[in-house]
Amino acid sequence: MKIFSxxxxxxxxxxxxxLVDWLKxxxxxxLLIQETKAQPEQxxxxxxxxxxxxxxxxSAEKKGYSGVGILSKLKPDHIEVGCGIDYxxxxxxxxxxxxxxxxxxxxxxxxxxxxxxxxxxxxxxxxDFQQYIRDLLKEKPQLIIxxxxxxxxxxxxxxxxxxxxxxxxxLPEERAWLSEFLEEGLIDSFRQFHEGELxxxxxxxxxxxARANNxxxxxxxxxxxxxxxxxxxxxxxxxxxxxxDHCPVSVDID
Amino acid sequence: MKIFSxxxxxxxxxxxxxLVDWLKxxxxxxLLIQETKAQPEQxxxxxxxxxxxxxxxxSAEKKGYSGVGILSKLKPDHIEVGCGIDYxxxxxxxxxxxxxxxxxxxxxxxxxxxxxxxxxxxxxxxxDFQQYIRDLLKEKPQLIIxxxxxxxxxxxxxxxxxxxxxxxxxLPEERAWLSEFLEEGLIDSFRQFHEGELxxxxxxxxxxxARANNxxxxxxxxxxxxxxxxxxxxxxxxxxxxxxDHCPVSVDID
DNA sequence: CATCCGACG
DNA sequence: CGTCAGATG
Numbered sequence: 001m002k003i004f005s006x007x008x009x010x011x012x013x014x015x016x017x018x019l020v021d022w023l024k025x026x027x028x029x030x031l032l033i034q035e036t037k038a039q040p041e042q043x044x045x046x047x048x049x050x051x052x053x054x055x056x057x058x059s060a061e062k063k064g065y066s067g068v069g070i071l072s073k074l075k076p077d078h079i080e081v082g083c084g085i086d087y088x089x090x091x092x093x094x095x096x097x098x099x100x101x102x103x104x105x106x107x108x109x110x111x112x113x114x115x116x117x118x119x120x121x122x123x124x125x126x127x128d129f130q131q132y133i134r135d136l137l138k139e140k141p142q143l144i145i146x147x148x149x150x151x152x153x154x155x156x157x158x159x160x161x162x163x164x165x166x167x168x169x170x171l172p173e174e175r176a177w178l179s180e181f182l183e184e185g186l187i188d189s190f191r192q193f194h195e196g197e198l199x200x201x202x203x204x205x206x207x208x209x210a211r212a213n214n215x216x217x218x219x220x221x222x223x224x225x226x227x228x229x230x231x232x233x234x235x236x237x238x239x240x241x242x243x244x245d246h247c248p249v250s251v252d253i254d
Numbered sequence: 255m256k257i258f259s260x261x262x263x264x265x266x267x268x269x270x271x272x273l274v275d276w277l278k279x280x281x282x283x284x285l286l287i288q289e290t291k292a293q294p295e296q297x298x299x300x301x302x303x304x305x306x307x308x309x310x311x312x313s314a315e316k317k318g319y320s321g322v323g324i325l326s327k328l329k330p331d332h333i334e335v336g337c338g339i340d341y342x343x344x345x346x347x348x349x350x351x352x353x354x355x356x357x358x359x360x361x362x363x364x365x366x367x368x369x370x371x372x373x374x375x376x377x378x379x380x381x382d383f384q385q386y387i388r389d390l391l392k393e394k395p396q397l398i399i400x401x402x403x404x405x406x407x408x409x410x411x412x413x414x415x416x417x418x419x420x421x422x423x424x425l426p427e428e429r430a431w432l433s434e435f436l437e438e439g440l441i442d443s444f445r446q447f448h449e450g451e452l453x454x455x456x457x458x459x460x461x462x463x464a465r466a467n468n469x470x471x472x473x474x475x476x477x478x479x480x481x482x483x484x485x486x487x488x489x490x491x492x493x494x495x496x497x498x499d500h501c502p503v504s505v506d507i508d
Numbered sequence: 509c510a511t512c513c514g515a516c517g
Numbered sequence: 518c519g520t521c522a523g524a525t526g
Contacts, residue, residue, distance in 0.1 A: 009526085010511045035526090037512055064512035065525075111526055118525090150526095206509035206526095245510065245526085263517085264520045289517090291521060318521035319516075365517055372516090404517095460517095460518035499517085499519070 001253045003104060004238075005032040005146030005222055007203070007246035011043055011069070014243035020047045022241050028250065029073050030097070032106035032146040035244075036067035043069075058082060060092035067092040068106040068147070074099055083132050088125060102253075103140040107147035112168035119168055122150070126177045134184050141227035144251065145186065148203075148220050153178045153188065156198055157218040169219060186223040189235035189251040200237050203246045211245075222251035255507045257358060258492075259286040259400030259476055261457070261500035265297055265323070268497035274301045276495050282504065283327050284351070286360035286400040289498075290321035297323075312336060314346035321346040322360040322401070328353055337386045342379060356507075357394040361401035366422035373422055376404070380431045388438050395481035398505065399440070402457075402474050407432045407442065410452055411472040423473060440477040443489035443505040454491050457500045465499075476505035 004026060008014040011033065023031065036043065036059065045055040053071040058081050060066040070079075076097035082089035096105040109126070112119030137143060151174045155161040164170040182188060194200060201216025210216065224232055234252040241247050258280060262268040265287065277285065290297065290313060299309040307325040312335050314320040324333075330351035336343030350359040363380070366373030391397060405428045409415040418424040436442060448454060455470025464470065478486055488506040495501050 013511060035511085062513095114525060206511095208509090210509095267520055289520090316522095368516060462518090464518095 001030070001102075002026075002028045002250060003030045003032065003144055003146060003222065003253070004028040004248045004250045005034070005106065005148075005220055006241070006248040007034040007108070007148040007220060007244060008037075009035050009244040009246065010037040011035075012038055015044065015047065017243045019243045020051070022243065023048070023071075024051055026238070026241075026248070026250075030104055031071040032104065033069035033071070034067075034106060034108035034148045034246075036069050036092075037064050038067060039063065056081075056095060056097065058089075058092045058095040061090050065091070066108060068095045068108050070095055070097045070104070070106050072097055072099075072104075083129070085128055085132070087121075088128065093125075094129075098140070101140070101142045103136075103143045105143065105145045105147070107145055107149070109148060109150045111150050122168070123173070123177075126174070126181075130177070130181055130184065133181070133186075137185055137225055141185075141225050143186075143225040144228070144253070145223040146221070146249070146251070148246065149178065150219055151175065151178050152217045152219055156196065157201075159199070159201065159215040159217070169217065182223070185226045187226060187229060187232070189222045189224050189232055190218070190237060190249060192224075192232060193235045201239070202237055202249050206245055214239075220246055220249045222249055224251060224253070228253060255284070255356075256280075256282045256504060257284045257286065257398055257400060257476065257507070258282040258502045258504045259288070259360065259402075259474055260495070260502040261288040261362070261402040261474060261498060262291075263289050263498040263500065264291040265289075266292055269298065269301065271497045273497045274305070276497065277302070277325075278305055280492070280495075280502070280504075284358055285325040286358065287323035287325070288321075288360060288362035288402045288500075290323050290346075291318050292321060293317060310335075310349060310351065312343075312346045312349040315344050319345070320362060322349045322362050324349055324351045324358070324360050326351055326353075326358075337383070339382055339386070341375075342382065347379075348383075352394070355394070355396045356398070357390075357396060358398045359400070361399055361403070363402060363404045365404050376422070377427070377431075380428070380435075384431070384435055384438065387435070387440075391439055391479055395439075395479050397440075397479040398482070398507070399477040400475070400503070400505070402500065403432065404473055405429065405432050406471045406473055410450065411455075413453070413455065413469040413471070423471065436477070439480045441480060441483060441486070443476045443478050443486055444472070444491060444503060446478075446486060447489045455493070456491055456503050460499055468493075474500055474503045476503055478505060478507070482507060 112122040202220035204211035334350040366376040456474035458465035
């Protein structure tokens with residue numbers, strides 16, 4: 001089973017850039033989407049349905065902002081929209097599809113880059129999300145959490161750790177949170193298969209030709225519950241897909 | 255002397271579409287511009303200066319809105335910014351360049367299409383503008399007024415007079431105003447040289463492929479003071495220039 | 509330096 | 518159906 005996660009930075013813009021052709025080629029069983037920046041009725045989901053996908057969306061209340069989605073070839077037994085915490089669910093950041101024991105979540109962690117208020121909210125989100133996942137893992141240990149965590153974990157996950165040590169997304173407290181989060185019983189699947197590999201990023205600023213120079217950050221992850229450890233058969237980052245300032249990240253499970 | 259008038263619907267967008275190449279080719283002595291939608295400092299006027307133009311702007315207070323300009327190869331003796339009526343000058347709608355006895359004005363008449371309040375303001379503008387021009391003609395009878403009047407004068411100036419009889423821009427009171435305005439002692443220079451010609455328009459809606467089907471309106475004019483009558487040597491509309499929803503209109507004076 | 513909105517036309 | 522601004526990232 002091939003699961004991709006992709007922050008599209010606007011699903012409508014991404015579709016104009018050929019997302020559907022890419023999807024047909026990549027042909028994942030499940031695509032986790034972040035930053036749809038659209039209400040469901042604004043998304044031409046027939047294009048995905050024509051490829052055999054069932055489509056599920058959780059949009060922010062604010063138009064053009066945030067929003068997650070899940071496309072799945074198999075029809076899920078259950079879709080869980082949001083996490084029941086109002087300030088999170090208003091912003092359309094969490095969506096989950098359950099397939100028997102296997103549970104697959106799309107998450108979009110808030111960015112803190114626009115100022116203190118949003119950084120504070122990001123840290124609050126991280127605390128609440130960690131608690132939510134701790135509880136969920138008890139019920140659904142075979143959990144995949146794919147998405148944009150808006151955090152680089154280690155120095156090899158960012159092109160310039162020195163100059164970014166005070167930048168939201170690479171702050172010590174954010175990196176520490178990600179370590180703690182994994183200790184809840186999750187595996188960073190990319191690192192499972194690519195330990196120590198350098199220059200592997202999933203996001204590049206649009207500014208200053210950052211992507212052409214691979215001056216990026218790895219902030220998109222496929223986290224797998226440890227119960228899935230033996231079923232993980234691969235994980236990848238796909239920097240050649242050019243529909244967004246992010247690229248897709250994938251995990252394979254047997 | 256070749257004078258063009260062109261509502262650019264955003265001078266920055268028009269420049270991205272090759273306005274400067276067009277200008278080099280058309281090579282007018284004076285270009286009257288409407289809807290710059292920019293503050294002077296946002297306009298790359300060096301590109302015009304490189305072609306030998308002096309540049310003058312009158313922008314609206316509101317950013318990205320309205321705004322007129324004049325480019326001139328000859329340096330004017332005087333530039334008159336606005337008309338001294340505050341509600342008009344706040345919106346950057348009138349700019350004049352004087353060259354000895356010859357006076358050339360760029361005008362952008364308000365649109366009434368967004369609702370009653372703006373239609374009311376348009377009618378008020380028309381009254382105030384008529385009075386302003388009546389007075390100005392006494393002082394400067396050799397006056398050219400080029401610009402977007404946002405009014406079609408007669409049934410041959412619009413592709414569908416019947417269905418537009420209640421549409422702002424072709425209302426009976428607007429058409430009557432334009433007749434009265436000409437009676438102040440002005441000549442619609444295009445009609446001087448193209449009496450009765452059909453399907454000659456200067457604006458097309460972006461909707462429904464209107465331009466490809468030439469379903470347009472003639473709302474851009476080069477009005478000439480009757481004192482200039484004997485000096486008028488031609489007038490044209492240039493629908494092949496594609497930098498805006500309007501096209502340029504020109505007048506030649508000896 | 510992109511995406512999207514909403515105002516305006 | 519475009520342009521522009523402003524919010525957001």
